[in-house]
Amino acid sequence: MSDDEEWEVPAAFQPDPAELSFPLEDCLDSVVALRAMVPPDAFTAATLGTEREGSGVLIDASGLVLTIGYLITEAETIWITTHDGRAVQGTPLGVDFETGFGLVQTLGRLPGMPVAALGDSEALGPGSAMVLAAHGGRSHALACRVAARQPFAGYWEYLLENAFFTAPAHPHWGGAGLFGPDGKLAGIGSLILQQGTQGGKRLDLNMCVPVAELLPILDALRSTGASGRPARPWLGLYATEEEDSVGVGSLAKGGPAERAGLRPRDRILAVDGRAVNDLTSLWQAVRAAGPAGAQLRLTVGRGQRQLDLAVTSGDRRAHLKAPRLH
Numbered sequence: 001m002s003d004d005e006e007w008e009v010p011a012a013f014q015p016d017p018a019e020l021s022f023p024l025e026d027c028l029d030s031v032v033a034l035r036a037m038v039p040p041d042a043f044t045a046a047t048l049g050t051e052r053e054g055s056g057v058l059i060d061a062s063g064l065v066l067t068i069g070y071l072i073t074e075a076e077t078i079w080i081t082t083h084d085g086r087a088v089q090g091t092p093l094g095v096d097f098e099t100g101f102g103l104v105q106t107l108g109r110l111p112g113m114p115v116a117a118l119g120d121s122e123a124l125g126p127g128s129a130m131v132l133a134a135h136g137g138r139s140h141a142l143a144c145r146v147a148a149r150q151p152f153a154g155y156w157e158y159l160l161e162n163a164f165f166t167a168p169a170h171p172h173w174g175g176a177g178l179f180g181p182d183g184k185l186a187g188i189g190s191l192i193l194q195q196g197t198q199g200g201k202r203l204d205l206n207m208c209v210p211v212a213e214l215l216p217i218l219d220a221l222r223s224t225g226a227s228g229r230p231a232r233p234w235l236g237l238y239a240t241e242e243e244d245s246v247g248v249g250s251l252a253k254g255g256p257a258e259r260a261g262l263r264p265r266d267r268i269l270a271v272d273g274r275a276v277n278d279l280t281s282l283w284q285a286v287r288a289a290g291p292a293g294a295q296l297r298l299t300v301g302r303g304q305r306q307l308d309l310a311v312t313s314g315d316r317r318a319h320l321k322a323p324r325l326h
Contacts, residue, residue: 008139013168015131015143022183024131024138029083030058030116030185031177033135034067034090034104036075043252043319044073054174055135056080056104057116057185063088063106064222067175068190068209069095072102074321080106082113083137094225097316098232099213100158100190103221116177119184121164121210125149130166132189132206134176142170144206152207153279154191155239155249157232157316159287160209165193169204178208185211226317230291233313237262241279245269252319260298260311267301289313 017024034056038045048070056067065080072078078090088108095102124130126146133141144166152163164187170176176189187208195203214221220228236255240247248266251258268276271285289296292315297308 007171008136009142009170013142014138015141017138020131020183021181024141024183026114027116027131027177027179027183028133028137028141030114031083031133031135032056032058032065033081034065034071034175035079035081036072036092037077038074039076039321042074042321044070048073054172055133055176055189057175057177057188058110058113059116059118059185061113061115063090063108063110064093065090065104065106066185066188066211066214067102067104068188069097069100069102071175072104076321078104080104081135082110083135086110094221096217096221096227097158098227098229099217100160100209101188101214101221116179116185117183118211118215119180119182119186121180121186121212122162124164124180124186129181130186131179132166132170132173132176132208133179134170134172134189140172142168144168144170147203147205151280153283155241155279157234157237157239157283157286159280159283160207160213162210162212164208164210165205166208167203167205169206173206173208176206176208187211231315231317233286233289233292233294233296234316235286235296235311235313236319239268239279239282244277246276246279246282255319256311256314257298260309262298262300262309262311263302265302268298269301269306270299272297273299286313292316 056065072092090104093103128146147167148165173189178187180186191207217227235257236252237257238249240249274285
């Protein structure tokens, strides 16, 4: 939704400044709106769209904005809007596919803009009181708590070992800033998830990426556009998790898995002899094969047959459009 005035967090769920030990306004004012335009022929255009909107958080007075990477992947043009309505163009510095973080550098200065300090996300566990804030001030901020700290596995070859899960869920989570009890930035909003509870009621949660994942790679990501670590092996595989099994939902055109002969509706039974029964075990086994370029042996169920396929993994970044320099 592009118009900030069309939605807001219900007043009962907004953070109350009187109950906080830090200046809430400074946190909220460090959150910016982000709009990215991606060319139609980009690798991710079909799945993520060519116009993407969300939030980001200013983490350095030079104009460095931290956001969630899918908003800016393959973006050619980025516009950033501050809390007081200033609009400035930005350029994508890099996306780290292992953590999911993205960095944007503004092309103009933002004098007087509050900068969010990075907190100790590893010190925050279940029950910690948090504020999850999208761009737009207090009406777009949500008082929430950490419901869990646990691994998260995504169907797009993504694995985070110690993600934040917060509740209640924010309706505009993408790139939102997760602030801890000390007012420091603890994470960035990534997803909304539905979880069943006893009695059949549904609990909506946000998954947020902790800033502890950023600290070891921040300097390299800022200066080179990459984390500086060896790229994880990429198969070009979109997996589906079923009861006690993992299936192939779809394949990236021209990706390693498609070239190796994997097909939609195949079932992945093992990777290099390691049994697979959910997304977490699948991506852990793929990562164990080594960096991008490693060869893997997938044991696959296809109808009533079982077969082994040799896959030479690739580097996901090689299939994407590089950021355009400004």
